[in-house]
Amino acid sequence: MALIRSYYALCPLGLESILENELREAGAQSTKTSRSGVRFRADEITAMRVCVTSRIASRILLSLGDTDYYDEEDIYNFACRTKWEHYFDPDATFRIDVTAHRSPLNSLDFTLLRIKDGICDRFNHFMQTRPSIDRVHPDVRIFAHVDSDRCTFYLDLCGESLFKRGWRRDKGEAPLKENLAAGLLALSGWTPEMPLADIFCGSGTIAIEAGQIATHTAPGLNRHFLFEKFKGFDRDMLEEVKDDARAQVNPYVDVSIQASDISSIVVSKARDNAARAGLSALLESGKLTFEVADARVASPKNPEGLVVSNPPYGEQSNPKSASVASMMKDVSDNLKRHWAGHTAWLLTSDRQLPRQMRLSEARKIPLFNGPLECRFFRFDLVSGSFRKDTPQLRSGNLSGDVSDAV
Secondary structure: OOOOOEEEEEOOOHHHHHHHHHHHHHHOOOEEEEOOOOEEEOOOOHHHHHHHOOOOEEEEEEEEEEOOOHHHHHHHHHHHHOHHHHHHOOOOOOEEEEEEOOOOOOHHHHHHHHHHHHHHHHHHHHHHOOOOOOOOOOOOOOOOOOOOOEEEEEOOOOOOOOOOOOOOOOOOOOOHHHHHHHHHHHHOOOOOOOOOEEEOOOOOOOHHHHHHHHHHOOOOOOOHHHHHHOOOOOOOHHHHHHHHHHHOOOOOOOEEEEEEEOHHHHHHHHHHHHHOOOOHHHHHOOOEEEEEEEOOOOOOOOOEEEEEEEOOOOOOOOOOOOOOHHHHHHHHHHHHHHHOOOEEEEOOOOOOHHHHOOOOOEEEEEEEEEEEEEEEEEOOOOOOOOOOOOOOOOOOOOOOOOOOOO
């Protein structure tokens, strides 16, 4: 019978319920949401499947257990008791990261040092040798979390964050994390049967995530994971998971994804990113397009569908650019004039966006774009009243990577 272990999946704040549904679909059991993550139980092959297929998770951690503590010596003793040798040999390198929430400990740096001492002392006791620290490219990454009275140890299964899909070489000023883009699509209710547009596409993150969802391309197919360096790692099991994922890919799916940005340089980079993401067939067939277009005059290719975008806002935009508020009013006029019948979802940290656009939001969802507290606004677009004269476009940087944040 397969061994069931406890895991913790991290995600952007606000996407916990989306991640929980995704984990359940992958076969995870006993899921429980918490702030910025979901705890779950799974066997080894399910944990691998989550790493390969999750679009929402930032990182997957294997729980090694927890303990009560009073001070740093209790945590040192916990490190001495933990059977690290079951997971890595003394010739491996490791790194430790410590996080805390309402912990009474005076110094996390000292706590980290005592955890390191406990690990090394255990290896010295049982094997007469010890592993070394490597803070940049470790073979094993250990996470310790301390709250008011408990300490938990985890092993990182991933290495690089899962939102790093491997296709992004070219990016704009503020690229949106890929897992947040996937979360926006899920929250909007988009499915591949619906036409999709992003009028602030930047480096193409939202459109590329949509393309990979439509083609059933697992985001972790072409990357490596830290669990591949664990003792007893089963490569055949991982290849089975990846083979199953590859068998589901359909590069010729029928889909309509329209992306545009005012910058020709940014659009060219987005198109190259999409090709590296395995979406060449969609590009060649015109089912996925990247075009140079000002969001204030961009027009839809379909009579109805969804607009999902991350427009420029205060912290992201260039101080020398035109007023974001006046620019978004012009964007709103264009949406009402040419995009009636669509539903627009816009992510912004500016809670005055509906007022700036003179639109009433149908819904707003709190999210975080990195450290920025944002709102994901939904606007149901209907024909509105306009000035009879054509609005004078204001100069400014509308490049949407400005659309996209790490």
